[in-house]
Amino acid sequence: MRAYPANWLYEEMAFIAHxxxxxxxxxxxxxxxxxxxxxxxxxxxxRTLDGVPANPFDV
Incomplete structure (x- = not known):
């Protein structure tokens, strides 16, 4: 089993905390x-607040 990269964990935690x-x-x-x-x-x-489509290929 591979460990989850610590930098990804910190990015996710910072994103949610923010x-x-x-x-x-x-x-x-x-x-x-x-x-x-x-x-x-x-x-x-x-994305919704910014008016960006969920799929960037949707126009």
Whole structure:
């Protein structure tokens, strides 16, 4: 089993913390799948607010 790269973990945690202001303890308690899900949801919200299509090939 490969370890999840630490820099990716920190990027995901910083991304969620920036948007939701969650504590370090809250962030490290998230399971990988849940943390990735929150990142996808935040990204979806940001795309919607910015008027960017979910699929960049949609015109």
């Amino acid at each position: 948007h939701f202001h969650w504590s370090h303890a809250d962030l490290v308690s998230l399971e990988h799948r849940e943390r990735r899900r929150w990142c996808r949801e935040i990204s979806r919200i940001n």
